[in-house]
Amino acid sequence: xxxxxxxxxxxxxxxxxxxxxxxxxxxxxxxxxxxxxxxxxxxxxxxxxxxxxxxxxxxxxxxxxxxxxxxxxxxxxxxxxxxxxxxxxxxxxxxxxxxxxxxxxxxxxxxxxxxxxxxxxxxxxxxxxxxxxxxxxxxxxxxxxxxxxxxxxxxxxxxxxxxxxxxxxxxxxxxxxxxxx
Numbered sequence: 001x002x003x004x005x006x007x008x009x010x011x012x013x014x015x016x017x018x019x020x021x022x023x024x025x026x027x028x029x030x031x032x033x034x035x036x037x038x039x040x041x042x043x044x045x046x047x048x049x050x051x052x053x054x055x056x057x058x059x060x061x062x063x064x065x066x067x068x069x070x071x072x073x074x075x076x077x078x079x080x081x082x083x084x085x086x087x088x089x090x091x092x093x094x095x096x097x098x099x100x101x102x103x104x105x106x107x108x109x110x111x112x113x114x115x116x117x118x119x120x121x122x123x124x125x126x127x128x129x130x131x132x133x134x135x136x137x138x139x140x141x142x143x144x145x146x147x148x149x150x151x152x153x154x155x156x157x158x159x160x161x162x163x164x165x166x167x168x169x170x171x172x173x174x175x176x177x178x179x180x181x
Contacts, residue, residue, distance in 0.1 A: 028048070028113075028158050029049070030158065031151045031154050031158070034052055034120060034154065037050075038056035038124045038125075040056075047091075047095060048095070048117070052121060055085060055088055055117060056124055058084055058088070059085070059118070059122040059125040059126075061081055088118070092113055093114040093168075096113040100113060100161065100167075100168060103164040103167055106167040107167075108166075109167065111168070111169070112170070123147050124147060
């Protein structure tokens with residue numbers, strides 16, 4: 001992961017809605033594009049594609065941690081995976097600040113764009129794991145249905161952002177995972 005420099009709000013340019021033409025050019029991934037990016041079926045275009053794929057892979061790597069910690073490889077570094085996820089979320093949020101409209105009067109979403117994409121990547125990884133490994137047909141259906149709901153929620157969110165009715169908050173980096181010493 002590349003090191004991301006987080007700037008204070010005072011150092012950042014004014015939010016979108018100020019006539020900045022670069023913000024008008026940025027296109028968020030549509031729901032099908034986002035899922036294809038997470039799956040690795042899209043490889044070129046927006047930097048969001050690479051970040052979405054990486055988040056999907058990282059969240060998939062964490063599934064065994066949640067299932068059975070005793071069966072993990074000795075060299076598995078859970079803290080490093082969480083750190084990598086946080087770094088990618090920060091990169092997405094930095095990109096979004098400069099490329100996604102931030103209409104001052106729009107309602108603020110509860111999560112940053114990076115957090116939203118990370119959640120979708122986790123849901124995608126969980127749903128595919130369930131489809132491939134769970135014997136109970138009802139559980140597989142529930143996982144796939146939940147992914148469909150998340151996809152639809154993202155589609156509505158993107159429509160609202162493009163209509164300038166919603167803006168993403170600036171992300172707080174939060175309490176960070178640190179590797180054990």
